[in-house]
Amino acid sequence: MKFEKIQAPKGVREYLPPESRSFEWVREQLIAPAKDAGYQLIELPVFEDTNLFTRGVGESTDVVSKEMYTFEDRGGRSITLRPEGTAGVMRAVIEANLDRGQLPVKVWYSGQFFRAERPQAGRYRQFYQVGIEAIGIDDPALDAEVIAIADRGFKNLGLRNYRLEITSLGDSQSRAAHRADLMKFIATLDLDEATALRAEINPLRLFDDKRPQMQEAMKSAPRLLDYLSTDSAANFESVQKYLTVMGIAFTINPRMVRGLDYYTGTTFEFIHPDLGAQSGIGGGGRYDGLMQTLGGQALSGIGFGLGVDRALLAAIAESSVPLDAFTSDLFIIPLGERAKQEALVIASNLRSNGIRTEIAFGDRALKGSMKAADKSGSAYVIVIGDSELDLGVIELKRMSDGVTSSVKIEQLQQRLGEVLSL
RNA sequence: GUGGGCGUAGCUCAGCUGGUAGAGCACUCGGUUGUGGUCCGAGAUGUCGCGGGUUCGAGCCCCGUCGUUCACCCCA
Numbered sequence: 001m002k003f004e005k006i007q008a009p010k011g012v013r014e015y016l017p018p019e020s021r022s023f024e025w026v027r028e029q030l031i032a033p034a035k036d037a038g039y040q041l042i043e044l045p046v047f048e049d050t051n052l053f054t055r056g057v058g059e060s061t062d063v064v065s066k067e068m069y070t071f072e073d074r075g076g077r078s079i080t081l082r083p084e085g086t087a088g089v090m091r092a093v094i095e096a097n098l099d100r101g102q103l104p105v106k107v108w109y110s111g112q113f114f115r116a117e118r119p120q121a122g123r124y125r126q127f128y129q130v131g132i133e134a135i136g137i138d139d140p141a142l143d144a145e146v147i148a149i150a151d152r153g154f155k156n157l158g159l160r161n162y163r164l165e166i167t168s169l170g171d172s173q174s175r176a177a178h179r180a181d182l183m184k185f186i187a188t189l190d191l192d193e194a195t196a197l198r199a200e201i202n203p204l205r206l207f208d209d210k211r212p213q214m215q216e217a218m219k220s221a222p223r224l225l226d227y228l229s230t231d232s233a234a235n236f237e238s239v240q241k242y243l244t245v246m247g248i249a250f251t252i253n254p255r256m257v258r259g260l261d262y263y264t265g266t267t268f269e270f271i272h273p274d275l276g277a278q279s280g281i282g283g284g285g286r287y288d289g290l291m292q293t294l295g296g297q298a299l300s301g302i303g304f305g306l307g308v309d310r311a312l313l314a315a316i317a318e319s320s321v322p323l324d325a326f327t328s329d330l331f332i333i334p335l336g337e338r339a340k341q342e343a344l345v346i347a348s349n350l351r352s353n354g355i356r357t358e359i360a361f362g363d364r365a366l367k368g369s370m371k372a373a374d375k376s377g378s379a380y381v382i383v384i385g386d387s388e389l390d391l392g393v394i395e396l397k398r399m400s401d402g403v404t405s406s407v408k409i410e411q412l413q414q415r416l417g418e419v420l421s422l
Numbered sequence: 423g424u425g426g427g428c429g430u431a432g433c434u435c436a437g438c439u440g441g442u443a444g445a446g447c448a449c450u451c452g453g454u455u456g457u458g459g460u461c462c463g464a465g466a467u468g469u470c471g472c473g474g475g476u477u478c479g480a481g482c483c484c485c486g487u488c489g490u491u492c493a494c495c496c497c498a
Binding site: 007010061062063066067084113115117118119120121122123124127128129131194198205208210258259260276277278280281282283305306307308309310311333335364365366367368369370371372373374375381383385387395397399402404 | 423450456457459491495
């Protein structure tokens, strides 16, 4: 009787051993700079009240209008798997009154996010992000620090081939003035139906159109950067100055378009050119109105989200993933029932002393177990059989060159500590 | 949601103008008693994604379907 196999849901990316090791490494590298800068972990649910995203991220965005995993729970509530991280953090901060204490609130998170898109290279329906949010202080130095933390993460991965693009979306007055002129300009263009619809939803989108003729047409379009208020312009200048003194390279991209509605002021993206069509490895920006929109105080915040899956692809593309294969310190091969018991006891003791120990299971031939030991990458191997148990002495074999030495079983831990220089 | 490519052993793939499946790697066992990596020998594994159709005959042709992949849209 054979059952049908069940497959993973469409569009999910899984990390199985041994590649999972690389994924784990990438995530650690991206998180480390945030921890070093005093950000603390915030662990949130992967599902939220649907209203959090429709209101926070914006009803008109593609993310909300056509990419959310939304369902009704058993109590008839509309629930959505989180498509991004910032809205949830703001909800939690407001709910727990974290913004009533020392500001800025500085938190980092790591986890999976969900968007019901058609999968392609670097784009999955479940994807992993590492992010930070700094809430409650509006200071261009903080903007620069947030960008620097993201940049440090990518540098930790050994990436060299990415670029940082920044712009400012200004305050609401700046944007309103620009939008009016941009609409007038767009009205002069001859657009196909789909494009006209996109322009209606968000005129800035046309700056992002990949068709050469559209890029050409948009060259003379009014640019938001030229509409910044005096304050916004000065703020943006400061951010650039701070980035420069930190030695962080960036380019200004006045045509940058972000997919989430809440961004204001400083906005940035990290782009890697070797990933195919989905080249963004991270992005973020300041959001002035989000907290208030979600029922909290009128406090500004800034944060980013970095794509762990894409960062791994980038690290692979640049061959910067370290090749430290998974290894153990000791591999124990027991021969016989008595030896099995002893192996379990020895392994347990060694592990509690920080010595990574594996055991050969199953009653196969010694040669097969030695092969398994070899594959495990263990530095040392011992074989325990009746004679070892009777004598209380085992041969400790160094796998790199096959050299063995006799050790009393009770002195095994001490000897391993010496040879492994722990 | 739209379009293109692909779908043969665990993995990577081969299979000529249609004649009832192969390689390499991996895996298991062995090369006389309890010691890996190299070498040698042996072995197991496929409803050729699935369902129809054309044909004396289909892995190969046609249609559908599912999956996958790349791109558009959008984004991490």
